[in-house]
Amino acid sequence: MAIEFCGHASVAETIGVEPSGDSFNSIRLGPDNRPFNPMVNAGAIACSALIQAKDPSGAFERIQSCLSDFAGRDLAVDEDVYRSESETGDRNRAIAWLLRNNQVLRGDVDAALDVYFRQCALLVNARDLSVMGATLANNGVNPLTGRQVVSPLTAARTLSVMVSSGMYDYSGEWIYRVGLPAKSGVGGGIVAALPAQVGLGTYSPPLDELGNSVRGLKVCEEFSSHFGLHLLERQGDVKSAVAAEYDLAQVHSHRDRRPEDQEILERFGDSASILELAGALNFVSCDYISRKLLTGKYREIQIFDFRRVSGMSAAAAKLLSVMFEAMIDEGTRVIVTGLPGDSFTAQTLRRYAKDDVLDATRSFETLNDGAAWAEDQVIFTHGGFSQMSSEIDLREQSLLRDLTDAQVATLAAAAEMEEYRGGARIIQAGLPGDSIYFLTQGMVSVVLDSGVRVATLDAGTCFGELVLISREEPRAANIISDSPSRCFRIRLDAMDKLSAEQPEIMEIILRNLAGLLSERLRHANSKIDALAR
């Protein structure tokens, strides 16, 4: 709290961070006349005095409120304990006057001591201590209230001093045996914290000769050893930073394209690669990612999906920046997806990555949007989109492949041409289907009732075709026209009539439908393989 309220420089010049080798209530100061560290009485008094000097009348309420935020509930003072401390704390008075003599404490000694005695009398139980520990372990965010009580850096600094000096003269033995940053109090409490994992609180007043709770020590040692919580016994797995890796020849976006464009993707899609990242990215996981990319040649397009990334350290952001830069220098187009601009991860990236590198990357809200854009590039580069603006002939429909021109004409004669304005709902989810639609111009999307867009269809593709398999089934999703669009719509009864007259038409269409589904299944299985390496 002193670091955040009074500034790190002022705390650092007032209080050291070395273990003292003396007992908790020693009056001896460090070689530079500062208290050795804030975990022994001299340092704690200096700390209270810093806060009191900055806010003479409100210091105690400030401390009370901050510690209450740590505990996640309002903490009260035990007035009896406060009075007794205040009446009998002569040794602490001596320490305070010595601090004043050394210019460490510069303000009103009695007022500073009053703040110190009062905060020493704040009532906590073991549960409060465990929540306070968890708040330190959780980068300063109280895990119960979700409130950021101190910054991540302040939490790490506090844990550091707890490691070196939190258990008085037992600190070396403690880190050796228990391996948790911890702070002992002569009231009989211990608060311990394992970063990103757990907070632990114990309370039992009988103390050993060093001032640590006898039972607290035993419990913490047993608990840490039983559950393997030692800070330095760590197993990591950098590989879990990459959830999936594939290219656009193996897995497509949810955009149905004309057969000739689809074919370009099958042939050239390996020029665009996708890495789906996951978890909390740090130095070593980003190092792993960059080595992984370096083993091959950089692709023309590289997509990094962040949807499942839960956090990013400064190191990760810097390494990603260096990696992006190297790729961009080689002519690779770098795409970032699934990273909302207001997310903490995006903020970290903006803060630590080079601006010109970020400017040169392209960002899409979803992986699917990014993949569809990359596909567009691949198709365009390889001569696709030849007739994008004109109307697509029915004969180019995959579903109608292998039909003779005469058969297609027969089908067209049985169809109705429909036009939709942008935003129109062509098919409504939940209603039984009665038609197949062949999109000849414009673009439509498959949209769930929840509003989620699951696929986009280009002119030259069809929709509603599953009525051919099961005509009673209600439609699974809405079809919305993204732009003004035109469709050939063939009703099932017209289809039935046609089928009775020319059964080979239906046979060919059903065979094509099975072929389309088989192709989609192949892509789906390819995605499963990529996701479940």
Add this chain to the structure above:
Amino acid sequence: MAIEFCGHASVAETIGVEPSGDSFNSIRLGPDNRPFNPMVNAGAIACSALIQAKDPSGAFERIQSCLSDFAGRDLAVDEDVYRSESETGDRNRAIAWLLRNNQVLRGDVDAALDVYFRQCALLVNARDLSVMGATLANNGVNPLTGRQVVSPLTAARTLSVMVSSGMYDYSGEWIYRVGLPAKSGVGGGIVAALPAQVGLGTYSPPLDELGNSVRGLKVCEEFSSHFGLHLLERQGDVKSAVAAEYDLAQVHSHRDRRPEDQEILERFGDSASILELAGALNFVSCDYISRKLLTGKYREIQIFDFRRVSGMSAAAAKLLSVMFEAMIDEGTRVIVTGLPGDSFTAQTLRRYAKDDVLDATRSFETLNDGAAWAEDQVIFTHGGFSQMSSEIDLREQSLLRDLTDAQVATLAAAAEMEEYRGGARIIQAGLPGDSIYFLTQGMVSVVLDSGVRVATLDAGTCFGELVLISREEPRAANIISDSPSRCFRIRLDAMDKLSAEQPEIMEIILRNLAGLLSERLRHANSKIDALAR
């Protein structure tokens, strides 16, 4: 090395683990007459003496070989440095005699000192130091040679003493600013290690007044701060421990079942749940898993897949054991898959989990095998498998659904009944397909040329049906008869003949095929959703 060669008890009674507060070459011992810790001269001499006492003639070679294993190359002695150390090391001689006076060193003082002087003269460079650090960071396994140099526990103990005392009197400041376990040497080297992430070595002789390399300190501080390597600034993500979660109604095993059994799975498959775990499991990730399971009711069958689990702490194993036990007590059948018995993870689980709990769980080599077994249970419980031993009528085939009895009879008349012994290859990958097969008795598997079994088919299902879509395509996989089996085989030419005479038969079959593929696609997409939450 002393811990492993001489035993932890003997080291612990000889050398402490508290910071001394004195300089590296202090002759002052701790309150119990032991050296404060092994990181200052007194402790290091005591350490060498322990090893020398246990192996009087081979001690130095032992140390040289162990340190060489740490560095991953053979380290040599600089004889000039050794002679100079040996001739001028009077202060170290004094320390050794004081240790002998205090019964800490009990053997031959000159011989112990000779071992100490020699090991002080082993030549390393910054790269060696970084590999040594990486070995400590990597649970005692040299990451370049893959050799286990010391046990994970010894590595953690060493890192602990490095945290409290490795940087002499600067240790508190170091952990505060740099936050890495580290050991400084007055030769000008520093070795630092971040567990499960990185080893760091620096070498530059000019020292500050505390005995630490001036440039080494600066580089380590800059490097740690630039890349956010502080031990206590950690972000975690417990959620990445669960890669996917689904039940057997959403996703099926790769076993094709008869339509009525398939239907039972659709209705009752939610009684069997699957959790695919991933990464290095620890206390907090297993706590997350058990809370996740507790939010619902335990299912009748719970599968835990470990294929992507890269490691497991003792705590994880204990928590899993408690969780398994609670589930088994509630009547849940617990299945473990993808955990080979000889893997380190399986060994950890066997070591820390209760035997009777493990005895009550069932293990399968692959998730697919486990899921297939669970499906069998669900189907059996709900009245399936009614005709497992008898021959399945063609009319029960999904592909022939909606055909009249007369149409099925026509088809059967065009088919040949074939019998295969167990192990026979019915279809060979790579050859063009010419028939569809309806399995009426026995079981067959879809096997890739690599030997991987990708699916198993029950009597009542069909295979080779994709020739109906694309007859030129070579078969993608082999079909091997798992047991004696019988099939109706219909050749494509017979099919064509039939189709010309009765086109409605082909239309119905193609519609059914599209329906089957559409169903498989639905399950594949369901699995993708589960894997990519």
